[in-house]
Amino acid sequence: MSDDRKSSKRPRHPGYFNRSKDKSDGPAARHFGPRKAAEKNPDQLWIYGVHAVAAVLGNPRRTVLRLLATQNAVARLKEEGANVPAHEDVAPRDLDRLLGAEAVHQGVAVEVAPLEPLALDDLGEAKLIVVLDQVTDPHNVGAILRSAVAFGADALVVTGRHAPAETGVLAKAASGALELIHVVEVPNLARALDELGDLGFTRVGLDSEGDHVIEEAMGGERIALVLGAEGKGLRRLTREKCDVVARLDMPGAIKSLNVSNAAVLSLYLARRHLGAPAKG
Template sequence: MAGNDQRRGAVRKTNKKGATKGSGGQVRRSLQGKGPTPKAEDREYHAKFRAKKLAERRAQGRHEKEQDEFVVGRNPVVECLHAKVPATALYIAEGTAKDDRLSEAVYLAHNRAIPVIEKAKHEMDRLTGNMMHQGIGLVVEPYKYATVDDLIDRVNESGEPGMIVMLDNITDPRNLGAVIRSVAAFGGHGVIIPERRSASVTAVTWRTSAGTAARLPVAREVNLVRTLKRLQQAGYQVVGLDAGGDHTLDTYDGTDPVVIVVGSEGKGISRLVGETCDTIMSIPTEKWVESLNASVAAGVVLSEFARQRRTSN
């Protein structure tokens, strides 16, 4: 009945819901921008976020592994001890048959105050990742890399024409170790590797190099093109190895300061590095042989250049 809402206790009834005027700013706020959308890898609910975290954990695991590297095998261990590779412990498997190399390793370790620790064979297998350790393993400290300027200084101090090998797209540490050994054997002065997407000096490298990595500096540089230009400014000729090269090893004079650039067997030298080379050179081989392994190719060229330098003196 009209007017009933005037009596005491009465309540006006209405069909309206919520505020009678306006929206309290809710519509205006809903129309405002929320800023740029975060990248997929930064959104916790996204699969790329989980993939990024997994990659970080794996990278951390690799980093930790690099802090505790093993060189295994009697000859490599003795070579490393003779070369005074920084080491923290020498492990010997219990029950290992003794010979001259094992006795020599223990003697050298004692002389350098390196702890000699006996381990059960199964524990030795676990520590070395089931590698063929021959009952002996040397724990080496992380490798201390040089720089390209260190290599240039080393050559200047020697008074010899420099001979340096640069590796491009080489990801196998055994190839790196073999190249280091060849460079040392043929009187080279150092090896250069890129900081990313490359094999580094690990226990596998130490073993393959038979300890020569302790005596031959390995430089790790961020930008190979910039590094080559630095060497060119210092008077080096840069020779890239490629099967389709304009020059051959038979005719090239390797007696002057030289940088030998070696690419992987599959990818070869990267485009920008190849464009920076002064010469692209091929190694004469039988036509039906498609290509040489990187460490073999480097060894062939180093051997020839070393021969030329011996005969020119």
């Protein structure tokens, strides 16, 4: 095992997509606890891991402020096809001190400005989007981002509050997908679902108690998959705004899945209904 690799133990410091200036609404005010020292500035963040950093370097929407890398990591970035800019040579222990010993940095970290979230008006001709109703775990959201990109989704819609921040933890879990899909931030999810309905989206909510099986729920030429928070699922008003609330029929003793696993299945069925995405 390379000395650039760290333990597979995952960090536990979620935050929020919104970058509100109201400190009372920031991560330190929540029970999740504070961010790591390297992520306390809302105007910049560290993204780490070979795949995540390679995706950053290939994203023209990103402003790269600083790149720290070991020689091994630079070689791996080049193997990934990344155009590696001027960087600072570091040892793995330097990144441990910066990011925390539990961060799986693989010998590389890049400091960037956060991506600007889009508005619903920016969706254009989008056909498939994922809407998150207070899904807060950054590992789940990262996995959902990765699946959304894999199945050709056009955007992820989150609320300004009750969503994980754009942090290194999220970017690492997404394994580069954060750079490949648009994130739309809305102040009120119920109103956003109304607007999506006006735009012609079939709003399909996922719930283990849904009235319809998900295979029969896909319809129309534009689909918005609505996924609820871990544990409590969709909120009442969110359910009411959906055109259909569907369930995944499972014959086993466990009747519900982790939200990121449910996202994979629903994205597959939605994409099968809509057909293959257009080639860019």
